[in-house]
Amino acid sequence: DIVMTQSPLSLTVTPGEPASISCRSSQSLLHSNGYNYLDWYLQKPGQSPQLLIYMGSTRASGVPDRFTGSGSGTDFSLKISRVEAEDVGVYYCMQALYTPIITFGPGTKVDIK
Amino acid sequence: EVQLVESGGGLVKPGGSLRLSCAASGFTFSDAWMSWVRQAPGKGLEWVGHIKSKINGGTTDYDAPVRGRFTISRDDSKNTLYLHMNHLKIEDTAVYYCTTRWWELPYWGQGTLVTVSS
Numbered sequence: 396d397i398v399m400t401q402s403p404l405s406l407t408v409t410p411g412e413p414a415s416i417s418c419r420s421s422q423s424l425l426h427s428n429g430y431n432y433l434d435w436y437l438q439k440p441g442q443s444p445q446l447l448i449y450m451g452s453t454r455a456s457g458v459p460d461r462f463t464g465s466g467s468g469t470d471f472s473l474k475i476s477r478v479e480a481e482d483v484g485v486y487y488c489m490q491a492l493y494t495p496i497i498t499f500g501p502g503t504k505v506d507i508k
Numbered sequence: 509e510v511q512l513v514e515s516g517g518g519l520v521k522p523g524g525s526l527r528l529s530c531a532a533s534g535f536t537f538s539d540a541w542m543s544w545v546r547q548a549p550g551k552g553l554e555w556v557g558h559i560k561s562k563i564n565g566g567t568t569d570y571d572a573p574v575r576g577r578f579t580i581s582r583d584d585s586k587n588t589l590y591l592h593m594n595h596l597k598i599e600d601t602a603v604y605y606c607t608t609r610w611w612e613l614p615y616w617g618q619g620t621l622v623t624v625s626s
Contacts, residue, residue, distance in 0.1 A: 495558035
């Protein structure tokens with residue numbers, strides 16, 4: 396079974412400051428087509444998860460460019476260049492290489508100072 | 509535009525049954541592999557199970573906690589995915605989402621709440 400881990404599990408950030416979340420997979424998420432099958436989601440309080448990044452680094456439609464996904468293989472990160480108040484919530488990484496079985500990280504809760 | 513709309517959630521007693529539906533549009537449903545994901549109150553996201561397209565065998569697989577109790581099916585003529593839940597337990601209380609990946613882009617519905625309580 397694929398195990399996804401995230402760090403930190405909790406993060407408090409000052410508005411305007413950067414933030415970074417790490418996601419690790421127990422097995423490589425790099426497909427032979429050269430793409431990493433790793434997605435990032437943000438679940439705002441009381442809402443369903445919204446897609447931020449897919450295929451490791453492709454920003455979803457309408458996602459601000461302050462969100463950047465990077466990494467390959469087993470190590471990935473999500474960076475927010477300047478955190479805004481609306482960015483609070485829980486961030487999840489999700490592997491989709493071993494589809495149809497999909498696996499999620501435990502989530503990283505982001506709060507604003 | 510791809511849309512997934514879940515329905516059928518509600519309050520059910522332990523040991524009871526419920527059927528969730530997911531109406532799909534905006535893509536070729538019959539070619540899509542579909543999944544159900546759930547989220548218990550205050551918890552993370554958990555894969556429930558999936559169903560492949562009929563051309564790929566239409567087979568299903570389930571996560572261990574629901575195997576033998578839940579059944580996923582699809583009606584390609586109605587562009588609808590189903591989750592049949594039997595012998596429900598209190599720990600099955602969650603928001604249930606249907607999801608798919610179409611041209612490498614993931615899509616999710618808004619979810620439907622299932623509450624198992626006496």
